[in-house]
Amino acid sequence: MSERILIADDEREMLQVLSRLFSKKGYEVHSAHSGEEAWKAIEETMFDLIISDMAMEDLSGLELLERVRSVDSTTPFIIITGVGTIETAVQAIKMGAFHYITKPFKNRDIEILAQRALEYGRLNRTLQNIRPQEGGGDYTKTIIGASKCMQDLLRKVEKISDSLAPVLIEGETGTGKSLLAEKIHQSSSRKDGLFLTIDCGALTETLLESELFGHVKGAFTGALRARRGLLEEAQGGTVFLDEICEIKPSTQVKLLRAIQEGEIKPVGGNRNTKIDVRFISATSRDIIAEVGRGGFREELYYRLAVIPLCLPPLRDRREDIPLLLDHFLHKFCKIYKKKISSIKPDVLDMLLNSSWKGNIRELANILERGVLLAENETISMDCIVSSDMRQRKAAKGSDDGPVLSLKEVVEEAEKRAIARALKSANNNRSETARMLGISRRALYDKIAAYGMNV
Numbered sequence: 001m002s003e004r005i006l007i008a009d010d011e012r013e014m015l016q017v018l019s020r021l022f023s024k025k026g027y028e029v030h031s032a033h034s035g036e037e038a039w040k041a042i043e044e045t046m047f048d049l050i051i052s053d054m055a056m057e058d059l060s061g062l063e064l065l066e067r068v069r070s071v072d073s074t075t076p077f078i079i080i081t082g083v084g085t086i087e088t089a090v091q092a093i094k095m096g097a098f099h100y101i102t103k104p105f106k107n108r109d110i111e112i113l114a115q116r117a118l119e120y121g122r123l124n125r126t127l128q129n130i131r132p133q134e135g136g137g138d139y140t141k142t143i144i145g146a147s148k149c150m151q152d153l154l155r156k157v158e159k160i161s162d163s164l165a166p167v168l169i170e171g172e173t174g175t176g177k178s179l180l181a182e183k184i185h186q187s188s189s190r191k192d193g194l195f196l197t198i199d200c201g202a203l204t205e206t207l208l209e210s211e212l213f214g215h216v217k218g219a220f221t222g223a224l225r226a227r228r229g230l231l232e233e234a235q236g237g238t239v240f241l242d243e244i245c246e247i248k249p250s251t252q253v254k255l256l257r258a259i260q261e262g263e264i265k266p267v268g269g270n271r272n273t274k275i276d277v278r279f280i281s282a283t284s285r286d287i288i289a290e291v292g293r294g295g296f297r298e299e300l301y302y303r304l305a306v307i308p309l310c311l312p313p314l315r316d317r318r319e320d321i322p323l324l325l326d327h328f329l330h331k332f333c334k335i336y337k338k339k340i341s342s343i344k345p346d347v348l349d350m351l352l353n354s355s356w357k358g359n360i361r362e363l364a365n366i367l368e369r370g371v372l373l374a375e376n377e378t379i380s381m382d383c384i385v386s387s388d389m390r391q392r393k394a395a396k397g398s399d400d401g402p403v404l405s406l407k408e409v410v411e412e413a414e415k416r417a418i419a420r421a422l423k424s425a426n427n428n429r430s431e432t433a434r435m436l437g438i439s440r441r442a443l444y445d446k447i448a449a450y451g452m453n454v
């Protein structure tokens with residue numbers, strides 16, 4: 001069913017132009033030649049969007065807006081103003097208009113504005129139905145994505161899930177690589193087997209090898225007893241090698257051999273064990289460039305990337321944002337037992353147009369904060385802008401206190417920066433390292449050196 005737009009203007013020509021424009025775009029358009037006529041239509045029909053001229057003889061745009069708001073608080077309302085009436089336009093926003101547009105305007109501008117307003121209306125309608133629910137709905141494993149690129153990807157995933165072919169997932173941080181890896185495992189015939197993740201960037205070379213292949217007692221300092229490797233532990237299941245680009249060359253050689261021969265040898269040992277695992281790997285780096293640079297072995301790349309998948313960044317699939325909003329709002333309302341019934345237009349605008357460098361994780365974090373801090377069931381900018389930022393601003397300027405050595409000052413500053421980055425990255429180490437501009441290993445070293453409790 002197409003969406004219904006009411007256009008009110010007592011200038012015949014303008015009314016025709018706009019009606020034609022929106023009809024051509026597939027909307028169901030109703031036109032009203034006066035404010036009163038518009039009001040009559042509103043009383044009889046539910047519209048998804050109202051566009052009204054400000055200056056109409058019988059009933060001004062503002063008066064019409066006021067009447068509409070007295071019976072319905074959500075239908076988006078766009079007001080068309082002449083030049084030099086910015087104050088009335090601001091007043092309209094205060095009275096609950098979605099936005100205003102100043103004459104003369106380009107068709108494209110009003111079209112985009114209308115699209116956003118309709119989106120806003122749709123979202124607010126779903127919000128009306130979001131209440132904290134008991135039980136039901138597993139939000140953790142659902143992959144949301146209606147955009148063409150995500151639909152193509154998910155279709156491909158469905159086809160390949162059941163094969164045993166190794167999958168390599170590329171994508172920026174927070175695009176859902178880990179989520180997708182688990183989804184692939186769960187829709188495969190190995191779903192009853194284990195799904196084990198190895199974070200290749202988090203471990204030193206020795207520890208990574210011992211994680212993968214296991215070790216015998218005394219293989220290295222600290223190897224007090226023998227341990228089975230995860231490749232053996234995951235027998236019959238799936239091993240997820242996260243941040244695969246971080247693997248050191250010598251370990252790459254060993255991994256390649258293990259895959260080629262289907263067997264592994266524990267560190268320090270010499271007995272081979274057969275392995276039967278499916279490999280899924282992921283990286284947020286440009287692995288082809290790494291191969292070109294000689295940092296990643298080409299043969300290993302071809303072994304792991306039999307099925308290459310690429311998760312597009314959120315800014316390239318903005319049409320998924322409203323769905324994700326809906327998804328995360330449900331999720332967090334449920335977790336925090338809150339109800340959200342509206343989002344302020346400026347917040348929505350920000351959510352729809354932000355560059356989302358941290359992708360879906362960043363979006364989720366912001367919404368979590370928004371839900372937690374919402375007042376009167378409304379998410380406003382205040383809930384979204386981090387209170388951290390405000391506190392930091394307030395705290396600035398108080399630089400009294402004990403005199404510290406330069407080293408202590410640096411350490412203190414590093415500790416704080418790390419703690420803050422960890423917090424805003426939700427303890428995700430890769431993202432934290434990236435935010436701080438250091439390698440993951442350097443991050444781990446610093447956390448250990450400062451004895452930070454994370």
Ligand SMILES: Nc1ncnc2c1ncn2[C@@H]1O[C@H](COP(=O)(O)OP(=O)(O)OP(=O)(O)O)[C@@H](O)[C@H]1O
Pocket residue numbers: 140142143144145171172173174175176177178179180284327360361364428430431
């Ligand atoms: N399409 C999606 N639908 C719903 N939730 C998603 C989607 N993609 C990601 N998420 C959620 O966003 C968060 C980040 O996803 P995930 O950890 O899988 O990203 P990642 O690409 O592995 O990040 P990193 O590179 O930092 O490891 C998770 O909470 C995940 O559940």
Ligand SMILES: [Mg+2]
Pocket residue numbers: 177178179242
């Ligand atoms: Mg991940």
